[in-house]
Amino acid sequence: MGEIVRDDAAARPRPGNDNGAAQTVTLVASGAWTLNELPDLEMIEAQSASAPGRSIVIDAAQLTAMDTFGAQTLVSLRRRLRAAGHAADIAGLPEKHARLLTFIGAIAPVDPSEPEKAYDRGLVTRVSASVLCGRDEVLSLLNTLGRLAYALANVAVSPKSFRVTSLVHQLDRAGLQAVPIIALITLLIGSIIAQQGFFHFRKFGADEYVVDMVGILVLREIGVLIVAIMVAGRSGSAYTAELGSMKLRDEIDSLSTMGLDPLEVLALPRVLALIIALPLLTFLGSIAALSGGVLTGWLYGNMHPEVFITRLKDAISLTHFEVGMIKAPFMALVIGTVACAEGLRASGSSESVGRQTTSSVVKSIFAVIVLDGLFAVFFAAIGM
């Protein structure tokens, strides 16, 4: 165990010199100054506290071992003493330790006037920073949207340059492969809504209104929302991660330097695939959710499927269906644009790909819900 003690014998005033300020204080360091045996830092503080202007010698002749941690501690101690106005020195260090000490001592200390980036910021700062960031993000999103529109216009002018293979591939991934999971989830959600309806409405003897509720809710809101959120989590995140890692591996830059527009080559087929796939998936999801309702009515609500379906025909109209379907392509556009924009913003490390993916999913789900709200206001205004 490393130790440091004040040698009071050596601190006696020298004969003929009663001026306290000129006294020499000796601190004797002994033992092993190594990582696991560093002397107690508080002990060092206590030992070195004295009136400024003294000359202090740290006697290190009795050190048995020293590693970089010990050397750093010694150097810091000397620095602190000097900063406090003492004339501090380290003496008697064995040759091999002296070399290490010189090496560590030559490394300039971190300038405290240059504060490190504060990671643990307060909630208020974080919220206000993210609000300020929000403006930039909206601008960057609009920028991506504009560039996508430009790429689309280019493709419209020369349709030969459009990547049909890529579109088909993305349609398969974002559309076809999503069918089983989306059908399953929407079926479950439809069943749950119906179950809750039967459970609570029964108290008022209003069983048949469950059908109205399930029908309207699913077709107008739940179907498209659930599917959009699933697509954002499933395909949007995949887009961001793909584009992000392509960015890290210089693949995006390679495309640009070949004179190709990464947005046209990579983003456009992906966004178009979503715009085509999401309405189809919404249709499928709505059917599955309604089937879930029928199933629950039959097994739990004592309502024969025929009765359910007859009632459903009366309860819903084409308008409800249209309201849901109209929203789908817009949500797809938002999800695709956010996903691609976030992916292209990845830089530096693979950690940033993870960060962008998280932020892509969070932002697109948020945007989808805001968009849904705006549509609700709009449809109410035009009486749909």
Add this chain to the structure above:
Amino acid sequence: MDRAVLEVDRICVSLGGREILRDVSLDVQSGEIFGIVGGSGSGKSVLLRTILGLTPRASGNIRVLGTGIDSGEEQWRHTQRRMGVLFQQGGLFSSLSVKENIQVPMRELCSLPVGLMDAMTDTKLSMVGLGASDASKAPSELSGGMVKRAALARALALDPQIVFLDEPTSGLDPIASGAFDDLILTLRNSLGFAVFMITHDVESLRTVCDRAALLAHGRVVAIDTVPALASSRVEEVQSYFHRRSKFSPATRSIH
């Protein structure tokens, strides 16, 4: 032979509020192999990215193959098709096979018959020393040296007039990197393109480069032929070429 294919005129670049490049000027003549050396973080990659138009600059002018970098998108794209770039990490498209990678520029930028594209792919592959059996491999199945070769083959796909290489030999064993140097020299001699290459390898600098510039703290410290640089009196150049470390603790004394 004496025509500048790359002119960089007093460019300044700032990133993240910090000045990375200051007043960098250099030029590369047609058919020349030009090297950029300098310590880590001295701004070499930033310089390359700026020349390629991937990083915005604060001031200064860049002309590649006679075209100014901001002389209109259409014209710049046209110039880009006559440049080949090998990025530090290769930048091969990971979802495509080696063969498809090499065919991307051919397919996207020209309209060639499929038979000719296939034949040219084989030619380019053997030019960089890869076998026909590597053509169908995915980039993830290649070794580090093979990735560099495949990426070089892609950079050379359209017979560019200037090739940009970012540390082509880093991460290669000495024999492989020697072979890569020979490859660049041979290709340059037979195809006559100019090369702008960033390197950390003094050995490779001596063997392949005609001229070189030393970058330090974002400035060009010296620019000359390689033998002239090697015998230069400038301290930074000397320490770079003769591997003298500025930080040698043993020479300091205890205070």
